[in-house]
Amino acid sequence: MQSVTFHVDGGIRASRLVLLGRLILAVPLFVLTLLYGLFQLVLLPFRALAMLLSHERDTRAWEQSRRIVETCANSAAFLLLLSDHLPNKAVRVRLSYSPLVSRLEMAIRPFFGFLLFFNSVVLAILLAPFWLLQFAHILMTGRRHPAFHRLLLSFLSFLIDQRAYFFLGVDERPPLLPEHLLSLLRRCCFNRLKNDHI
Numbered sequence: 001m002q003s004v005t006f007h008v009d010g011g012i013r014a015s016r017l018v019l020l021g022r023l024i025l026a027v028p029l030f031v032l033t034l035l036y037g038l039f040q041l042v043l044l045p046f047r048a049l050a051m052l053l054s055h056e057r058d059t060r061a062w063e064q065s066r067r068i069v070e071t072c073a074n075s076a077a078f079l080l081l082l083s084d085h086l087p088n089k090a091v092r093v094r095l096s097y098s099p100l101v102s103r104l105e106m107a108i109r110p111f112f113g114f115l116l117f118f119n120s121v122v123l124a125i126l127l128a129p130f131w132l133l134q135f136a137h138i139l140m141t142g143r144r145h146p147a148f149h150r151l152l153l154s155f156l157s158f159l160i161d162q163r164a165y166f167f168l169g170v171d172e173r174p175p176l177l178p179e180h181l182l183s184l185l186r187r188c189c190f191n192r193l194k195n196d197h198i
Helices: 014-055 060-078 104-141 146-166 178-198
Strands: 006-008 090-093
Touching: 006 060, 006 146, 014 104, 014 178, 060 146, 060 178, 104 146, 104 178
Parallel strands: none
Antiparallel strands: 006 090
């Protein structure tokens, strides 16, 4: 069973007005999300210590982790052009609850979390051209391009899995590189090259 599941309220149709509004909201929203994440990062060692001392994850700590992941996912979905909802309640995240806390995972988590963060930055850079193409597609047609939408949705999935693990919501370690995103990226690029040769 998957430890992390989510649903994004956003379809293929997109609003040009909201798209242009993102240009104004993007920087303040990014800064607010970054500050929120840094604040949660400061509190993280205290939460981890409380879990280690009690030898379990209580439902309050688990719900707190879910809210952190969901808040960041809502901002990311809006910035990634996946939803036209302003960043609240566009994404619903569910984490499977397990009271057990692995001490080994608690020790590995900071180092593995850093690797996941580094990989997400690299993937964001690789996906930037597709984000720009999606932006242009929405501006011209008022619709999201399905292939670009799937790519950006896969990246959001990777971010959600990574944050759920790092912020102590789940003990299931996510893969360092999301295979489904890489295969989508390969297919998208291969199909584009194939169409260019025809």
